Amino acid sequence: MEKSIATLDKGTICSSWNYCGQRLATGLIDGTVSIFHTTDPASSFFTSTFNFKVNNGSVTKVVWVPPEYGDAIACICSDGSLSMWEEISEDSEPVQWKQCTSFGGPLEQVLDGQFGNSISSLKLTIAYSNGLVKVYEILDPMELKNWQLQAEFQNVTDPLTKFGKATCSLASVSWNPQRSESRPASFVLGYNSGTSQLNSPKVWEFDQDHQRWLPVAELAEISDKGDHVNALAWAPNIGRPYELIAVATSNGISIWQMASNPDSNGRLSVEKVAMFPCNGNEVWQMEWDMSGMTLATSGTDGRVRLWQSNLNGNWHEQAIIESAT
Incomplete structure (x- = not known):
């Protein structure tokens, strides 16, 4: 019997699965990224744990960085930019996703990007x-x-x-x-x-x-x-x-x-x-x-x-x- 493992946000247009960390990243038409993971391994149901804005346009592609380089993603957006976001945990502060670099833009638009x-x-x-x-x-x-x-x-x-x-x-x-x-x-x-x-x-x-x-x-x-x-x-x-x-x-x-x-x-x-x-x-x-x-x-x-x-x-x-x- 088929069963649902996640309920995605309305407006989701792309996704990327992290096999190592058992997490899912999704990109939305409003420029938001959502990070899903399961809090109960027994249920295998994934819930959204982080939502953050990466762009004023839509997110057209999300790609995970190879896991040995940390928890980070690259987001390609409709304005032609590619921005990279990293999960940061500092001292007693709550975990946050912060932008660490970006490429492209209106004058030199990014069409695709992949890690090797x-x-x-x-x-x-x-x-x-x-x-x-x-x-x-x-x-x-x-x-x-x-x-x-x-x-x-x-x-x-x-x-x-x-x-x-x-x-x-x-x-x-x-x-x-x-x-x-x-x-x-x-x-x-x-x-x-x-x-x-x-x-x-x-x-x-x-x-x-x-x-x-x-x-x-x-x-x-x-x-x-x-x-x-x-x-x-x-x-x-x-x-x-x-x-x-x-x-x-x-x-x-x-x-x-x-x-x-x-x-x-x-x-x-x-x-x-x-x-x-x-x-x-x-x-x-x-x-x-x-x-x-x-x-x-x-x-x-x-x-x-x-x-x-x-x-x-x-x-x-x-x-x-x-x-x-």
Whole structure:
């Protein structure tokens, strides 16, 4: 029997689950963030314990900082800003959430931001509406306000290709969830823009020897390189000899299989192993389960769909979840 685990505030438009702390953060259309957790583990019901205003516009995305860096979230808002908020407990004062830093704004709008936890430092990739992607890092986990710009580039495979100020309406960033000393830090990035070369998802990998980010794979066939990207999701890997990345465009959902080890040219071979047409339902959000075996998607039809592959590697729609009302 299904049961409710939380009652969200009216006007909630985004959420983020903290698996480690068993907490839920939600963003509201009025610029408020709510933090939920369960006070009674036996009931498994989550209640709102903190509410605080982060912006005068709406909160469009909430992302938790990796738990080893403390209890903190990043909030992307409708005015194009990304602000970071940290839970602070000082002496006998009550626990509060305080802003520790911010990025972007009306002149350089943030479209997406994601944390990447490499071996050496915490990183933050931010995609901006002008077509630039910036990678920041922080070396001291106790100082979430001291971010340093590590790199700035455009989402193109040819380093000689440069575009003027692009106009992008959406961007999606997804980091490789695995941390490994044998593999460099990497993430996948795609845009929804009027510049087709920026759109197709590209996997970026950090070259430790030369201290720079390099494109090592492109998740697009010749016919769909200009497709507008709505969402990306890199699957956790619990032992596969390859990586799985899901791509949602205006044409549907595609599942890409990518080699874990590069060829002699430093590239990672890719293969599209599944494609699900949208049939009028555009997907705007995707997330893998913790095992990387099930993909959850949601879109314009208001339903959550679960996708899995069978033992033969054939992907299919496993279940559809929709509101009872």
